[in-house]
Amino acid sequence: MLSTDAIARPLLLCGLLAAAPLAAQQVDVTLDGRLVSSDSRTSFLDGGLGKLRADANNTGLELGRLRFGMSGPLGESFHYVLDASVWSTDDTNPIDLTEAYLEWRPAPSSVWRSRVKAGAFYPAISLEHRAAGWTNKYFLNSSALNTWIGEELRTIGVEYNLDWLGAQRNSPFDFGLTAAAFGWNDPAGVVVAFRGFALHDRQTPLFGRLRTWTPGGGRQQRVLFDEIDGRPGYHIGAQAKYSDRVLLRAIHYNNRADSAAFDAAIDDYAWETNFNSLGLRLQSANDWTVIAQWLSGETFVGPGRHDAWYFDTQFLLLARQRGKQRFAVRYDWFATTQVRSAYPGLLGRDRGNAQIVSWTYEPIPRLELTAEYLQVDSNYNRRLRLGEIPRARENTLQIGVRYTFEMNHR
């Protein structure tokens, strides 16, 4: 476990922290509490194959998230972002980073602008997570697609962006291209393969674990941000904007993992994972927002790619802002299909859909009250191993209270 990453990542963070006090800081602390009622199957967090974070055993008052965000400029052209969260009392680390990066973003001197990000951060995929700390603007429980991004993906490396700032040149269009090279994301794919998709808001911390069910038996603390094979991965993407009304994004991700490589320290193979994803967001003058995202990928593991899965998911989201209130609905569809296995027996097959409706009220700035109902209907044949019937209809009702304390130091 004490590999290059265990040294490189803390070093980068220490560098950022050391430089941080020199400049104007912005510090946010967000407390997100929940009142939860759920009839879910045993949560994947407790070794089950339930799709939700809270199951029938942990209803009542729950911690949604305690978040510490810090950002600020470093000189004229750099700024840094550090984001750490507490999700639960039984995580590996009581508090852990979800993102930590440095961005070089010089003021544009022409219609072309270059930007470079280095560190650990999210690839630009989610169109739901618009607020600081990769927070979902519309729901307490994210789409299956973006839940997966938060669980298994992080760009730990360098990303280059080239933007064409059309709005500055009297055009209604803006365009952008992205290319990134990264390491430490070799296990990505293990969770969606073994457990299937899920719907919640927990992001896997950079130095933390994600508990998940494993065919070999029971739950396992999965390490997702680890370099196993020494081969960097990449993602490339493009985006187009029409005024501030239409946003279209496309991305191709490939961690280029060597599926035969095994790391005894974390008891896992490198999972060779690639996917394509498209996203579209429309906003109208009368405060309607429509978001549609689609993702389709495959993952292989073991020598000669002896096990293989396809995974596909998409959702449609509709939201309306009415003064201090926001209404949102979303329909999710997801599927994981194992197509090959070196072991005899059942090939995993998970199919499901989810419906969610949410109401958010912001009585004063930085205070959000949310009431949300989610129903997930899924059919996963692996539930037979747990002595459960494959078909599960899980419901959760949550009342969320979120308040952000902003501390600014000039």
Added chain:
Amino acid sequence: MYRFFDAVRKPAAILATLAACGTTWALAGELSIRVVANDGLPMAGAVVEIRDLAGQLSPATPIDTRMDQLDLAFAPTVLVVPVGSHIAFPNSDVVSHQVYSFSPAKKFQLPLYRGKPYPPLTFDLPGIVTVGCNIHDNMLGYVFVTDAPYYGRTTAAGTWFIAALPPGSYAVSVWHPRLRNLARPLTHNVSVSPADAHSEFLFQIREPLRPQRLTAKRTAGDSY
């Protein structure tokens, strides 16, 4: 060149009632401009410039003003100032902004800041200066620097007027951030004779307009 609008000069006779009030202004008439979009709705906030074709009048007197940053938007989003004016760019938001422009009329950048750490900037070349924030790409503002002797912006009713315009020949220009061609205002020549106590010009914009940008607060705050 002027196919996108009509400038309709209404005879003074039609405005007899208005004219009756202004008959004493024999040598300096009142000129009203009304700007109407292709859908018939008034164009509020359009920039209006009036230049004398003889070139005898000097540019208007420079002013000191400000373009604030509030709720992740420039406030106001459009400023029209005479050449030589000074503009401060305070940031009233809790988040930092990095304000810049690479428009030929004024290239500048103000490194990431909050409050008002920088002195006002001087805009000494006429032209349209597009202003952005390097952190929040949806923030968009315009500084219209004019060398015209008379200038202003239309009201919510799409109107603007000048009370005492000396008789002569003028070029009237109209510009708005929703025009298709932002680089060049729409212009038409008019003449004001000593007999005209009151003249009214109607700018009908024929081309479809760009969609209005959404309130920046809803879109500029995106962190991802």
